[in-house]
Amino acid sequence: MEQRRVPRKVIPFPVQVGERPTVILLRGLAARCPACGARHIFEQVFRMKDRCPRCSLKFERVEGHWIGSLGVNTTVVFGAMLLALMGITFAVYPDANVPLMLVVEISLALLGPLLFFPSSRMLWTAIDLLMRPLAPGEIDPRFVKVDPYRDRPTGP
Ligand SMILES: [Zn+2]
Numbered sequence: 757m758e759q760r761r762v763p764r765k766v767i768p769f770p771v772q773v774g775e776r777p778t779v780i781l782l783r784g785l786a787a788r789c790p791a792c793g794a795r796h797i798f799e800q801v802f803r804m805k806d807r808c809p810r811c812s813l814k815f816e817r818v819e820g821h822w823i824g825s826l827g828v829n830t831t832v833v834f835g836a837m838l839l840a841l842m843g844i845t846f847a848v849y850p851d852a853n854v855p856l857m858l859v860v861e862i863s864l865a866l867l868g869p870l871l872f873f874p875s876s877r878m879l880w881t882a883i884d885l886l887m888r889p890l891a892p893g894e895i896d897p898r899f900v901k902v903d904p905y906r907d908r909p910t911g912p
Pocket of ligand 1: 789792793794808809810811812
């Protein structure tokens with residue numbers, strides 16, 4: 757008898773971990789684990805753990821994973837620079853305070869990417885998880901509420 761192959765349903769990450777997408781993104785922004793909200797992912801500003809100390813989520817999900825965090829970091833810092841430039845321009849209009857603009861913009865350009873580094877990495881991991889749900893072995897199964905490999909419907 758031929759066995760029917762039933763494709764496994766893709767379960768979205770928020771359903772997998774039983775958390776709202778907003779909470780997942782906010783955890784990332786706070787440089788916490790997007791899956792369980794654990795802190796202390798970063799040992800130093802630039803040294804992070806490979807896996808979450810609580811749920812053992814592997815942060816570097818694929819090779820080149822951190823390219824996305826670079827994009828997030830660049831976008832946020834450029835956005836902040838634009839807002840600062842607009843703010844100063846409107847505040848002193850019609851005059852132009854060029855020295856102030858230079859100091860603020862250069863400070864943001866130099867410090868922004870460093871200060872935002874931890875958040876950009878975890879925020880990108882959160883975005884990536886929302887686009888590409890967990891695969892088996894990526895996280896401690898106790899933290900998965902709905903798992904298509906575990907919670908398969910029984911019956912004919
Ligand atoms: Zn975790």
